Amino acid sequence: MRLLTHNLLMCNLKTCAGQNFPLALQANEISEENTEFNLVLTQKMLGKLDWKAFHRVADSLGHTLPEELTPEDQNNDELMQRLHHLLFNIVVLSGTLTCQSCGRAYPIDKGIPNMLLEDSEEA
Amino acid sequence: MAVNLKHITKNDRQQVYPPSQDTFLLIDSVVSDLSYIQQIDPCFVIEIGVGSGAVLTTLAMNQSFQSVFIGVDINPKATLLAKSTLELNNCKNYDIVNGDIFRQKGFFNKIDVIICNPPYVITSKEEFEECQKRKDISSSFAGGEDGREFIDKLFDFAYKALSDKGVMYMLFEEHNGSFPGKVLSEQRVGCEGLAVIRMGKEQIREALG
Ligand SMILES: C[S@@+](CC[C@H](N)C(=O)[O-])C[C@H]1O[C@@H](n2cnc3c(N)ncnc32)[C@H](O)[C@@H]1O
Ligand SMILES: [Zn+2]
Numbered sequence: 001m002r003l004l005t006h007n008l009l010m011c012n013l014k015t016c017a018g019q020n021f022p023l024a025l026q027a028n029e030i031s032e033e034n035t036e037f038n039l040v041l042t043q044k045m046l047g048k049l050d051w052k053a054f055h056r057v058a059d060s061l062g063h064t065l066p067e068e069l070t071p072e073d074q075n076n077d078e079l080m081q082r083l084h085h086l087l088f089n090i091v092v093l094s095g096t097l098t099c100q101s102c103g104r105a106y107p108i109d110k111g112i113p114n115m116l117l118e119d120s121e122e123a
Numbered sequence: 124m125a126v127n128l129k130h131i132t133k134n135d136r137q138q139v140y141p142p143s144q145d146t147f148l149l150i151d152s153v154v155s156d157l158s159y160i161q162q163i164d165p166c167f168v169i170e171i172g173v174g175s176g177a178v179l180t181t182l183a184m185n186q187s188f189q190s191v192f193i194g195v196d197i198n199p200k201a202t203l204l205a206k207s208t209l210e211l212n213n214c215k216n217y218d219i220v221n222g223d224i225f226r227q228k229g230f231f232n233k234i235d236v237i238i239c240n241p242p243y244v245i246t247s248k249e250e251f252e253e254c255q256k257r258k259d260i261s262s263s264f265a266g267g268e269d270g271r272e273f274i275d276k277l278f279d280f281a282y283k284a285l286s287d288k289g290v291m292y293m294l295f296e297e298h299n300g301s302f303p304g305k306v307l308s309e310q311r312v313g314c315e316g317l318a319v320i321r322m323g324k325e326q327i328r329e330a331l332g
Contacts, residue, residue: 004191005218010229012222021229035215041189044166048233088191088216112202115222119256 001113004087006057007049011099012106012115022053023097023106025060033089042084043074049087058086126150126181127212131204135175138200140263142177144312149240149294150181152307152319156292157187159321163288165190165235171224171277172196174263176205178238183214190235192217195224197258223255225276230284237281237291243270243299270299275331282327291322303329 011020046069055065063086066073073079097106097113104121107114128142135141153160160168165188170179173194183192194205194217202221209217220227244264246254251267266273274295281291295302297316304322311317322330 001220002218005193005220008193008227008229008233009220010227012226017228038189041166041191041216044164044189045191048166110203110206112206112219112221114199115220115226116197116199116258117223117226122256 001092001108001111002088003054003057003090004045004049005113006092006097007054009097009106009113009115011102011104012117013099013102013104013121016099016101016104019101020099022050022056022100024100025057025092025095025097027061027092027095029093029095030061031091031093032085033091035088037081037084038088039080039084042080042087045087046074046083054087061090124184126177126184126208128175128177128208130207130211131175135200135204138260139198139204140172140174140201140260142175144310145240145294145317146174146177148308148310148317149238149292149319150178152294153178153182153238153292154185156307156321157185159290160236161188163235163290164188167191167193167234168236168238169193169195169230169234169284171237171239171280172201172241172263173205173219174201174240176208178240179205179217180208180212180214182238183209183217184212190216193220194218195220195222195227197221197223197255197262198260199258200260225280228283232284232286234284235286235289237285237289237293239277239291240294241273241277242266243274243294243296245270245298248272266299270296274299278327278331281322282324282331285324285327287324289324291327292319293322294319302326
């Protein structure tokens with residue numbers, strides 16, 4: 001799971017609607033890829049991203065980012081390269097995603113987050 | 124360059140919907156419409172029910188637009204196979220999620236292109252619900268009454284998930300009915316009449332009724 005995908009995942013339980021995001025990430029195993037810097041894709045992604053959630057998850061992995069992103073930041077090459085690396089190149093291979101509202105933990109295994117609910121939780 | 128699927132074993136084929144005629148019809152139709160996708164300039168492309176990963180991998184291998192490719196499937200075996208298909212074909216900027224797509228509300232308003240070859244086979248409502256719970260290969264087929272139950276849920280999800288410029292490419296079978304949109308291709312395979320349609324957000328809303 002890449003951090004850009006973390007930005008799309010919420011607790012799947014209906015009872016958590018409204019306070020199901022972002023999920024807290026515990027990363028046990030991370031691999032760092034090194035795909036080439038792609039400014040166009042990074043800028044597109046910033047238009048979609050919930051910055052607060054991304055800021056928080058990056059922080060939990062020890063990467064401090066600015067509290068807010070200004071339009072000028074989009075031209076800051078060094079920052080853009082860092083964001084590209086964080087969004088696209090960091091892959092969480094194993095760990096957990098935990099709902100801050102209900103405590104439900106969703107495992108990440110072989111790089112794939114498992115959002116499936118048990119039958120008893122489905123209602 | 125065509126997608127390499129040689130790693131898919133006999134065992135995989137019993138547990139995951141294997142690349143089939145509908146899969147290839149969907150691939151050919153979307154590839155024939157690449158110029159439309161290019162013009163949308165998508166950021167997120169998702170495949171709902173990624174299965175073996177053949178469709179998503181073909182798109183991710185195509186370098187004619189820059190985006191992120193996310194495959195979602197309810198069947199854990201499918202997600203593992205799709206991931207290895209993407210890896211084997213040296214794709215970049217992809218991710219795989221194991222989950223029920225209809226619970227992924229975090230996708231709302233963010234997705235620019237949805238691709239889906241849904242479970243479209245006519246079954247009873249009970250069988251559809253049972254198969255959705257099993258999260259195995261049976262979830263690939265069972266589509267409920269008129270094979271429309273998954274499709275109707277898909278319209279509702281797609282309408283909420285797509286960005287304003289977003290589109291959905293969906294395969295369907297003639298018994299499912301007809302839908303507003305642009306039919307890109309049609310093919311008869313045995314007793315099935317398959318078609319692939321491209322629907323914009325407004326057309327999806329119309330289909331929702
Ligand atoms: C007809 S198969 C298509 C597989 C692949 N896209 C292809 O074209 O070969 C439908 C897929 O949808 C998946 N699926 C069924 N219900 C789902 C749900 N609620 N959420 C996510 N995936 C689902 C099945 O597990 C299956 O892999
Ligand atoms: Zn929760």
